[in-house]
Amino acid sequence: MIYLLVLLSGAAALSWETLWQIEASLALGVSAMGTAIALVATMGGMTIGSLLMGRFMGQRSVQEPQRLFAALELVIGLSGLLLKAGFAQVTLMDRAIWQGTPALAPALYLLAILAVMGPASVAMGATLPVFGRLARDQKTSLSTLYALNTTGAAVGVLLVSFAVLPLLGVELSAILLSCVNLTVAALAFTLLRPHRAHSEPPATDAAEFSVARDDRVTAVRFSEYAIVFMTGFVTLGLEVTWFRALRAAFWSTTDSFAIMLTAVLVPLAAGASVARWATRHKIRAEQLLVWGGVAVLLSTPVLERFDLFFAHYAHAYPVVAATRLATSLLTLGPAVVLLGGPLPLLLDRHTSSHAWAGLYAASTLGSVLGSLGAAWILLPAIGSERSAWLMGALACAAAITLIDVRRQRWLLLLLSSLALVIAVAAQSGVGRTRVQGVLQAKVIRLLAAHDGPDATIAVADDADGDRVLAIDGFSATSQGQTTHYMEWMGRLPMLLHPNPERALVICFGTGQTANGVRNENPGSLDIVELSAGVFSMAGFFSSNGGVLHDRRVHPVVMDGRAWLRRTTNQYDVITLEPMPPNFAGVNALYSTEFYQLAAERLRPGGVVTQWLPFHLLSLEDAGAIVATFQRTFPDALLWIDPVDLSGVLVGRVQALEQPLGDTFPGLMRGQAHGNMSAEQIKRGVALRSAGLKLWADVAGDIITDDNQLLAYGLHRSLGVMVASDHMTRHLGVVRWMQQHEHGAPKNPAYR
Numbered sequence: 001m002i003y004l005l006v007l008l009s010g011a012a013a014l015s016w017e018t019l020w021q022i023e024a025s026l027a028l029g030v031s032a033m034g035t036a037i038a039l040v041a042t043m044g045g046m047t048i049g050s051l052l053m054g055r056f057m058g059q060r061s062v063q064e065p066q067r068l069f070a071a072l073e074l075v076i077g078l079s080g081l082l083l084k085a086g087f088a089q090v091t092l093m094d095r096a097i098w099q100g101t102p103a104l105a106p107a108l109y110l111l112a113i114l115a116v117m118g119p120a121s122v123a124m125g126a127t128l129p130v131f132g133r134l135a136r137d138q139k140t141s142l143s144t145l146y147a148l149n150t151t152g153a154a155v156g157v158l159l160v161s162f163a164v165l166p167l168l169g170v171e172l173s174a175i176l177l178s179c180v181n182l183t184v185a186a187l188a189f190t191l192l193r194p195h196r197a198h199s200e201p202p203a204t205d206a207a208e209f210s211v212a213r214d215d216r217v218t219a220v221r222f223s224e225y226a227i228v229f230m231t232g233f234v235t236l237g238l239e240v241t242w243f244r245a246l247r248a249a250f251w252s253t254t255d256s257f258a259i260m261l262t263a264v265l266v267p268l269a270a271g272a273s274v275a276r277w278a279t280r281h282k283i284r285a286e287q288l289l290v291w292g293g294v295a296v297l298l299s300t301p302v303l304e305r306f307d308l309f310f311a312h313y314a315h316a317y318p319v320v321a322a323t324r325l326a327t328s329l330l331t332l333g334p335a336v337v338l339l340g341g342p343l344p345l346l347l348d349r350h351t352s353s354h355a356w357a358g359l360y361a362a363s364t365l366g367s368v369l370g371s372l373g374a375a376w377i378l379l380p381a382i383g384s385e386r387s388a389w390l391m392g393a394l395a396c397a398a399a400i401t402l403i404d405v406r407r408q409r410w411l412l413l414l415l416s417s418l419a420l421v422i423a424v425a426a427q428s429g430v431g432r433t434r435v436q437g438v439l440q441a442k443v444i445r446l447l448a449a450h451d452g453p454d455a456t457i458a459v460a461d462d463a464d465g466d467r468v469l470a471i472d473g474f475s476a477t478s479q480g481q482t483t484h485y486m487e488w489m490g491r492l493p494m495l496l497h498p499n500p501e502r503a504l505v506i507c508f509g510t511g512q513t514a515n516g517v518r519n520e521n522p523g524s525l526d527i528v529e530l531s532a533g534v535f536s537m538a539g540f541f542s543s544n545g546g547v548l549h550d551r552r553v554h555p556v557v558m559d560g561r562a563w564l565r566r567t568t569n570q571y572d573v574i575t576l577e578p579m580p581p582n583f584a585g586v587n588a589l590y591s592t593e594f595y596q597l598a599a600e601r602l603r604p605g606g607v608v609t610q611w612l613p614f615h616l617l618s619l620e621d622a623g624a625i626v627a628t629f630q631r632t633f634p635d636a637l638l639w640i641d642p643v644d645l646s647g648v649l650v651g652r653v654q655a656l657e658q659p660l661g662d663t664f665p666g667l668m669r670g671q672a673h674g675n676m677s678a679e680q681i682k683r684g685v686a687l688r689s690a691g692l693k694l695w696a697d698v699a700g701d702i703i704t705d706d707n708q709l710l711a712y713g714l715h716r717s718l719g720v721m722v723a724s725d726h727m728t729r730h731l732g733v734v735r736w737m738q739q740h741e742h743g744a745p746k747n748p749a750y751r
């Protein structure tokens with residue numbers, strides 16, 4: 001029973017963190033700062049919870065730790081029921097802060113997130129010392145419970161990403177997880193009893209208190225705190241740096257993140273078995289740490305070449321996902337298993353709640369600092385490849401310093417130095433001579449690379465003559481023959497508006513869309529881009545005409561959705577060209593709630609334009625985007641670029657004298673309009689409101705913040721893996737809609 005409950009507790013804990021990340025990104029915007037705030041709130045709360053529980057249990061006689069465990073699970077479950085309401089208040093506060101005191105935003109955000117996530121985070125952290133007492137009462141080891149809890153976390157990540165969220169959405173998933181925590185609480189309270197032999201009398205309050213007081217004499221040494229701090233620091237720091245390489249190989253989709261996280265959690269759970277083996281063979285925590293550092297150095301050259309293998313690996317998605325997980329486990333596994341060994345080893349060595357709490361808190365604190373340090377300091381300064389070397393070298397150096405056997409110290413120093421030499425000699429030149437990602441085979445010259453806290457950005461020339469902007473290895477946009485539509489993403493809505501004075505471009509890319517808007521002469525143009533690194537690369541793309549230097553242009557580094565919520569500006573034209581819809585966090589820029597925000601920022605008669613990337617979408621997802629867009633902007637049309645066949649949705653909240661697309665007022669303004677004639681521009685209109693309404697009726701599904709329709713589920717990823725024939729299928733759908741937009745067949749099977 002204790003094994004089952006600890007497993008379920010771990011599964012719920014990591015599932016909660018997945019939901020927290022979704023809600024925090026919606027409330028504060030997708031940003032490196034928002035991620036850091038959520039991380040500090042979660043891990044900081046766990047650190048505080050562990051220390052408080054350790055102090056509480058050290059000062060009192062705790063006869064029935066199962067009741068403490070039940071109480072903590074009850075707190076987590078009840079906090080989950082308040083999740084949606086709590087983050088709704090954070091969203092309202094976000095707008096008030098930015099319109100009032102934006103300078104205080106980071107500190108106030110942290111307080112707000114702590115208020116929502118803090119109680120559950122503190123309760124999660126407090127379970128570790130309680131697990132120690134439960135292990136003693138149930139005649140098992142703390143390392144075993146720690147391993148089961150971490151195994152549950154791995155299972156929870158996979159279940160919530162591939163099953164729970166796709167089926168239930170965020171709100172119902174939260175209710176389900178609350179039920180899991182409440183069930184664990186009820187079972188722990190009613191069924192768990194100390195597992196004592198009949199001849200062993202139960203401990204009295206005085207005896208139990210005496211044990212607690214005596215255990216405190218066996219203090220944790222400074223070296224032990226240093227070891228677990230370093231394992232946490234290195235493990236989470238590597239998670240940040242290694243994930244950059246994995247994202248370049250797998251793409252930044254939600255299923256990829258689940259696979260990557262599982263590839264870390266499973267070896268961490270296995271580290272507890274290594275800890276028990278090490279204890280039996282009298283191997284010290286310092287030795288595990290130095291061997292872990294060596295494994296890090298040797299695995300990094302392999303990991304940074306994953307993109308070269310997976311660029312040409314094409315199979316059915318289940319095979320691809322299994323291969324990704326297996327190769328990640330084989331490559332990351334040895335290092336993470338060894339790094340995951342010292343904490344459970346030292347937890348088993350000690351017997352007091354103070355010791356357990358202190359060791360766990362030191363590890364958690366190291367995890368926070370390692371993650372933030374890697375993202376905000378190491379990656380921008382030296383890049384992902386060298387950051388991984390440094391992490392491995394730090395693990396080796398810390399362990400060697402703590403080893404007190406001189407001969408052993410010199411041998412391990414020699415081994416570590418040799419591993420570092422191999423890592424440096426085997427480097428692939430990421431960020432200097434090559435760019436990671438599927439476009440690697442076509443790259444002929446790397447022009448620039450930038451590692452930021454949120455993404456790795458590179459500019460390269462390829463064999464087709466295009467200049468590519470790559471974000472985390474994905475060819476996000478380019479300057480060349482396949483991006484003709486970008487200029488018209490900007491020009492088209494300007495031409496459909498009679499007098500566009502103020503415009504907004506969300507997502508800058510290479511700047512061609514922004515330049516298209518600017519060339520139609522708005523009085524003012526705001527450009528909102530998530531990454532400052534993208535703006536810094538603008539000079540490499542002549543096609544943007546130096547748009548950022550125009551005095552009418554105001555660049556803003558921010559999540560586009562957050563900008564719409566925070567600003568008081570009203571616009572005549574808004575263009576939206578985010579990353580592919582199935583990428584992590586991008587569902588928020590295609591949802592009903594997002595389109596409603598955009599509608600609120602439009603002046604009467606204002607026009608919104610949305611990129612519809614046929615080549616990256618399944619038929620179901622394209623239909624869902626059309627249905628969701630058309631619901632908020634019923635006076636809409638679909639325009640297909642005659643050169644590259646990309647889809648562009650254009651819409652208004654309500655029709656004026658004539659439906660959208662009947663006239664192009666901008667064509668009467670007496671100026672040149674790019675490289676297409678007026679007749680070509682008008683012929684690009686493929687569907688009007690009736691056709692899009694039919695498509696929306698056929699599609700049925702509406703994208704919301706709750707259902708995360710584009711982000712989660714196996715079939716979402718399946719669409720990306722078989723994208724070669726998507727363009728043909730989508731154009732066939734459009735032709736069918738053209739034939740039936742004025743009289744849909746009555747047969748219900750037409751859907």
